[in-house]
Amino acid sequence: KQEVTQIPAALSVPEGENLVLNCSFTDSAIYNLQWFRQDPGKGLTSLLLIQSSQREQTSGRLNASLDKSSGRSTLYIAASQPGDSATYLCAVKSTSGTYKYIFGTGTRLKVLA
């Protein structure tokens, strides 16, 4: 059964730092992995999607990498800003069990001004 873990659960950094959020999954048979952002009391916004055949995806100051064989993904945020403060979730779409995404519990990020 696929399990997704995100460490740390919470992170507080000063503005301007480059930071890395981690996501690990137990079953490497995946279609893709998606990173989401969730602001307090709101829904999820998709940030990046990495297909199983890809190694990384970039969008602005965000870069997500995928190492399927080791069951790991990282989200790199460059030059962090207070507006980046949110909870970041990763989700994997396994090749077994159609239609289901398995979510991690998220990393709550606070960027201090």
Place this chain on the structure above:
Amino acid sequence: DVKVTQSSRYLVKRTGEKVFLECVQDMDHENMFWYRQDPGLGLRLIYFSYDVKMKEKGDIPEGYSVSREKKERFSLILESASTNQTSMYLCASSLITGVLETQYFGPGTRLLVL
């Protein structure tokens, strides 16, 4: 842009009431999903639907039912609300399956059952 809307942002109901949560998407997506999100437990899938009138149980379907009479609308029904169903409910939709599937989420409904 894909838009997924949910009928209420906040809802307060009494134990035993029948509760309807509505979700509408405007991009002709085949797949629609209902999740609940609780602190420390993350998102858990309640039900999903891959076509009109089709539904599949997710990981925690007990106490819930769903309805998909039209492609754009997916309703979650709490037949007899209980306090342990107090939660944040999130609806999502997606167009295709496989490597390019991306889920789009609504803003969520925070339900309090007293």
